[in-house]
Amino acid sequence: MSTATHRDAAEIGRTPRGPRPVPELGDQRAAADLSHVDITLGNGLRVLAVRKATVPLVELRLRIPFAGEDPLHAATAEVLVETMFTGTGRRDRIGIDTELALIGGELNASVDPERLSINGSALASGLPTLFEVLADVLTSASYVDNEVNRESARLVERLAVSRTQPRVIAREALLKHVYGEHPVTREMPQAEDVARVTPDAVRALHAASVLPRGSVLTLVGDFDPDGIVSRLEEALGGWQSDTTASVLPALPLVAGGDVLLVPRAGAVQSQIRLIAQALPRTDPRYPALQLANLTYGGYFSSRLVENIREDKGYTYSAHSGFEFTGRTATVGVDADTANDVTAAAVLETFYELGRLGLVPPTAEEVESVRQYAIGSLLTSTASQSGLASQLSALAAGGLGAEWLAEHPVRLAAVTVEEVAQAALDFFAPTRFTGVVVGDADSLAPKLAALGGFTVGEPAAS
Structure with missing residues (x-):
């Protein structure tokens, strides 16, 4: 009986003649015809x-x-x-x-x-x-x-x-x-x-x-x-009012701290949700932070996915990404795991956060996520529907079509050093807090051993 061994992304991408090359994006162009x-x-x-x-x-x-x-x-x-x-x-x-x-x-x-x-x-x-x-x-x-x-x-x-x-x-x-x-x-x-x-x-x-x-x-x-x-x-001439539509009050800044264990008695799976303060799209450092996030957990070949999905099999899906509210932004990490590996998955998730800053993305990693970021942006705006949704989301932050057209150029200009600094500044484990929802009887002893956890009120059911 043969025993399957884990193959990392590099091995999967290798042929008998050597590594399978990643297709070049070619000349950068605007995300759309933005007349x-x-x-x-x-x-x-x-x-x-x-x-x-x-x-x-x-x-x-x-x-x-x-x-x-x-x-x-x-x-x-x-x-x-x-x-x-x-x-x-x-x-x-x-x-x-x-x-x-x-x-x-x-x-x-x-x-x-x-x-x-x-x-x-x-x-x-x-x-x-x-x-x-x-x-x-x-x-x-x-x-x-x-x-x-x-x-x-x-x-x-x-x-x-x-x-x-x-x-x-x-x-x-x-x-x-x-x-x-x-x-x-x-x-x-x-x-x-x-x-x-x-x-x-x-x-x-x-x-x-x-x-x-x-x-x-x-x-x-x-x-x-x-x-x-x-x-x-x-x-729309008849749609009139002297009053301005009601804007959501500014969100308080997210401070790092203990992760809350939310008891859900009898649950066989746990939900891991972490969050930290990030940068809005208007910040000059946002492109570097975007590439740092992709390296961490923002796409399938990221470090987090490679670790807790591909290597250890703790979860079917792990992901990190941004959430924009008004003119503020946060970065979140999420994964669903079986109870018996939840503590181990939490440990590896925080390990990868620390490693991103201390062992920064290599030039090869940065180039890979750069191509992914530019390519996915161009793909998502290729249709009328995708372009409309992108522009509508940008408008909520005070941005317009110019930002979208210029963003591939900004991504192309980001240096490896800038990505490394963004990783160190924004993905430090101490910046994150969050929740783990699951069966407290089985999870609490193991999470307590990791430290940095408190137990909250049971989840409503």
Whole structure:
């Protein structure tokens, strides 16, 4: 009986004639044909419209700052997005769906503690209809009683199921551990709060918070960017308010410290979630930090994946990446493991954090992640949908199409020394805190032996 041996990435990439070469990226170019306008309409709405005429379609992304301090805000906001497209003063649900279907279009809404997002698409020839339906919903969504009550009941059922999911439990535990009672922790409302939401409350929230001033509309597709502005001024002219959309309060800085063990009795798997303060995209050091993160755990050939997945088999998936909220950023690490290897996986995860700074990325590693970063950026923005989503995310941090076009050049200019310094400055183990969610009876003794762990309240189930 043969015994399989582990092969690292270098061995896997080797042929009888030597290492398999990584294809060159070739000459660097802009992430897209970024013929565009970036302008603020008379109602205060920022419009970022980019021409990408690869197919006769248009992608739409509308981001409205949507923070709220009211204890029922998260619940009311969730009911609002579930019922936003169920009718207006001029169209019922069927009317909205029919008009959009006739132009090959769709519109849908989602919400989180920071923003309300409306995403959609349509044939370029149907753009006037898309704008008309969108404007109708923004200015006169009706939220009739029976629609609100029906969707609220469905939402209560979905929340009950979601809250049993380990990844949801871990996410809520991490946010509470790091940010306490900050509104950013209310990503998912409580089912009992949703049951208390009334149609009047939903209508009042729309009137008070679905506002153009401070919001950003991103459009990408087969149109003339200059000609789109007058069309939008006309279509959205009735969406008016002197009030600015509500921005989420600034997040407190993440300080390193003990990791919290969140008991979940009887769980057979554990969720490891670590977090540290990072840099926003506007910081000159961000490109170097981006490459340091990729080296650590940001793609499949990273050090963390090589260690706890490929070499030791502790997890099927390990990952590190950035999360941007407003103009701040954090870097997170996540992995799910079986209970019997959780402590060992935690040890190796922190080991790789320390090793990244003390044994910095080599020139070969940096070049590999550089090519991955540039290539993945170009790939993700090759489609209209991908470009629209990227630009919409950048707009939340005050950036525009220029940043996206110039970023491959910034990545190409990063030196090995700059990546090493970013690794040392931002991936030191002492900068991280986080949570481990799992069965405390089996985990606590082993994690206590590692040090730096405290036991918290049991996870809600």
